[in-house]
Amino acid sequence: MEYTRQEIMAVAAARELRDNEMAFIGTGLPMIAAYLATFTHAPGLTLIFESGIIGAQPRGLAIGVGDFKLLSHCQKATSLYYALSLLQAGRVDVGFLGAAEVDPYGNINSTAIGDYRRPTVRLPGSGGANDIASLAKRVIIIVGHQRRKFPARLHYLTTPGFLDGGDSRRRAGLVGGGPSRVITDLAVLGFEPVSKRMQLESVHPGVTVEDVKAETGFELLVPSTIPQTVPPTPGEIRLLRERIDPEGEYLAPPQPAARKGT
Template identity: 40%
Template sequence: MSERYDSSEMMTVTAARALHNGQSCFVGIGLPSEAANLARLTHAPDVVLIYESGTLQTKPEVLPLSIGDGELCETALTTVSVPEMFRYWVQGGQIDVGFLGAAQVDKYANLNTTLIGDYTQPKVRLPGGGGAPEMATCTGEIFITLKHSKRTFVDAADFITTVGFGRDGTARDNVPNIGRGPTRIITDLCVMQPDTQTKELTVTSLHPGVTRAQVEEATGWAIRFAADLGETPEPDDHELEVLRDLKARTEKHHSEA
């Protein structure tokens, strides 16, 4: 990785660049919030940020600590109830892009946030699905942002909390009124996308300085690489400046609160 930026900044900038001006985006806390707001503050000023708590067209000056952060309501065009958020906005197909994370992602982009191990005697119980299953079903497309490791990228998820493309890649075939599902997985090593035919996750872009061997070592299945494998563009100075200023404002704001 370059001395100009770290792997987290590489992930954030890459995720931000995937958003387009005018899109409606369902935002999560953490890296997705960083990426969405970076996009809004740079190349996509008219991206519409929507948080799970019901805040629409949110324009926070600092990054929220949670979906209940007052900064979101204070800077939103309006706020609706959570039932309306999911019934009308999410299930009604009003959102173009949603960001998700998970404890496990398998080769067909299925997400596990329920448990690790056997269902009847799990090693670890996780928080559960929340709104992720509805998002993956009804949102136009899903971006997944995660650190890359064999612990997270597994051959088959222990439990499918949120369907990507099912156990064999066919879960979305011939299903009407359903979103495209995961279209892009952004990690600290690479960008993956589902193969157009099999839906198996395939590396389409390596981050600068990352090798195929590093990705293979960090993936729990025999990962494939696109024939036209590219290199992810590096963050530019302006993106890094805006991102770092945003994070510095956020740290200062929350330390004084």
């Protein structure tokens, strides 16, 4: 069954979620991934939104974290402060983040491209991302795989990953576990346990290791054996297209001539 790159990203992210976890998510692909996990292998997943909506039930895609759709049958409607307090209390198992730039140690820039005082592009900034990255037990980063988005050095460090690598995160006093996965439209990336440097975990069908290297602006660690990302199943694709995002609000439908994995 044909699928798009966005669909394999959503499926790969969903598979990183575990039943009965507490997940701090946003809109877009993180929401789609969380809904898919809830409908498949993780029915006990608790969805937390920064607006303070706790235990949201998948009943239509929201356009923002404060969308009234998220209130339907939720466990609790609280506040931004309460949602962030769950992070501070160490109760959040996993958080999703996006990025304009990601460096070799999973540090994120979402503030500015170019000089901070006179940037080429001014970006939205941290929001709650710094809290999530600092305090969640693990973090999943979802980002398109382009060389400009994977520089050796960030223009601005908005959100901490493993800082300078090694035990620098621990020495900085950050209690969360840091990034566990970076999911892109080309591959799934992880972090080498000791150096904390980014490494290749799997390549999506139709993608080569060289394709991934060419779109990465730093030297990526590549183990001797790299598996292929398990493709989405027909059931997962049907859930995405028919139940989760039937209007194609976030997942663009495949083009008639699209090849598998494109």
